[in-house]
Amino acid sequence: MNLIRQNRWVALLIGVILVCFSAICLLLQIEEKQAIGKLYKQVGINGTEIHSFKPLLMYTIEDERPFHVLGNNQQLVTKQQEVASTSVKSIDSKKVVTEKVEQINKSTEVNSRLNPPKALFFTRTQMLSQNEKEHSTWQYTVSDKELLLLRKIVMAEAEGEPYQGKVAVANVVLNRLRSANFPKTIHKVIYQKYQFSPVANGRLDRVKPSDDTIHAVNEALNGHKAVSDDTYYFLSLKLADDLTVHNTRTFSKTIGNHSFYK
Known part of the structure; x- marks a missing residue:
């Protein structure tokens, strides 16, 4: 203390040092808060x-x-x-x-x-699906006997054909049913003379429709079309003896071994 009293400048220096130290501590606290912020x-x-x-x-x-x-x-x-x-x-x-x-x-x-409808709906130029029936101009009621007959003719004609080929054969029968140029019942369309060879050779009576055939026919009856509405003929060029259809009708498409014609 005597030293401080005797040397006032030393006391002043110590005060400055303390102030500087306090200022530095304050600055450090501010910087720490900013860093945390x-x-x-x-x-x-x-x-x-x-x-x-x-x-x-x-x-x-x-x-x-x-x-x-x-x-x-x-x-x-x-x-x-x-x-x-x-x-x-x-x-x-x-x-x-x-x-x-x-x-x-x-x-x-x-x-x-996959469920067969009881009624089919047509216009003059096409067969309609069940959802389009309000646009139909006439309808046809399918009996259980005709349903079985349709399945048997498809089985007899297209047993070894792909699924879409079976649908297409059913389409041909239904297209004929709709057309004014063919009979007006499924039974008469199928049994029309010289049209379907399984009718003539007796195969139609011997076949039992497979599940695949049943589904294909049901889909065709519900409006699924593998060929267009103006397709009325089909034949196998490998097996057919009479090529009149091939030579006189307009070719539409080939599915499996069958060629389809308008």
Whole structure:
């Protein structure tokens, strides 16, 4: 103390040093707060803003860099995350339900096409599906005997042919039923002279329709078309003895071993 009293300039120097030290400590505290402030980030979840002082490590969705959230708001964050998770699950659930409904609708549509209708619907130029019946100009009631007869002629004519070939043979019979140039019943169309060889050689009476044939006929009756509505003839160029149709009619397409003509 005597030294300080005797040397006032030394006391002044010590005071300056203490002031500088205090200023440096203050600056360090400010810089630390600014650095911490950069780590803190305002968070918005479903419109709720969360401010932070006690850090809780989280990640941003956009860049996956860590930031801190107020520890006291942890319950709010958890609740918001549960709500968000529930929303996502709800959306996924609705999507699954929608997909199942679509699958059921498609399955129902396919199954309906595999069931034979009781009535067929026509216009002057085409056969209509069951959903288009309001546009028909006339309709035809299919008896159980005619349904079996149609399946047997398709089986007899196209047993070794691909599925679409079976549908096409059924289409030809139904196209003739619609046309004014052919008989007006399925029975008469099939038994018309010199038209279907299995009728003449007796094969028609011997065959038993396979499941594949039954489905193909049912689909044709429900409006599925493997050939166009103006297709009235078919033959196998490998097996046919009479090629009059091939030489006189307009070729449409080939399915399996059968060539179809308008």
